[in-house]
Amino acid sequence: MALVTHPQPPAPTGPAASPDGGRRRVIAMAVWGVAFVVAWLGIGLPTDPAYAFLWIWAGTVAWNSSRPWRSHLRFARDWIPVVLLLAAYNLSRGFADNGATPHAMELIVADRTMFGWxxxxxxxxxxLQEHLYEPQVHWWDVLVSWVYFSHFVMTLAAAAVLWLRDRGRWAAYMRRWGFLCAAGLVTYFLYPAAPPWWAAQNGLLTEVARISTRGWKAFGMHGAGNLLNAGQIASNPVAAMPSLHTAFALFVVLFFLRSTRRRWWPLLLAYPLAMTFTLVYSGEHYVIDVLVGWAYVGLTFLVVGVAERGWAAYRAHRRPAEDVPAEAVPAAEPAATVRR
Known part of the structure; x- marks a missing residue:
């Protein structure tokens, strides 16, 4: 994914840094928050990349409401290619099965081998469903629905914060995220695999309920997951290997881990573990899907890191010849006066 970085505009020192600027930010963010909740209850959670981008963009506009519009338009310019790539990625997943019978039994055997004891x-x-799933909704079902939904906004929201703070790191983040998505998509085509709920529907497992969004019912918000449920119906049912849900969760955590104080590491690392529990309990993935997804994250950081260092070394090798001014290069001495 080719991403061009530009110098980040300096932090505002005028109205945005004044008390009036602070009040303006609070009011703008309050309006954004109310609008988000109303749209959430009426339409559903923003799980579509384009829809999520609009809310994130609106949030950055509200947060930096004192900045000129060219700054906000620069955000859209940088992000529209990313959103188009994510939309193409989501659409292409639907063609991954090509009518072939998905892999299922080997995934079942792998999980039984690892955990059957x-x-x-x-x-x-x-x-898990035999021990935790009941007709009534419990607190852990609510937590599962929130964690599952976070997959659709966490990586985008983290990227938006990076764009606002350090566009160089934003570009590094996007290169890794793009590579991870591409690696997952290639695998979906090469190895279409079905999740546990599909295996149960086809008689390969005992009954498995798909329950990743049932937690909204605890608050009477039956429409809160409308877009998410519609996306599940339209999504490719044989794109389970690897689990990019847990891969994205681990990716975000690892990207920020080294810049975070160690005392916060257990809290950060709890997020991919919570996502793992969510996906396995709700019937969306096997544990083997999760482990392969984590391996893809490690591969992503390794490959992109090596590529970046190689590119930096190449540029450093070319730069001395390109950057040294002509007047700084000493003229060659005449042959007759060469010192011996």
Missing amino acids: ATGGEVPTVW
């Missing part, structure tokens, strides 16, 4: 021979999804 602790689950009585069942895959973890079946075991």
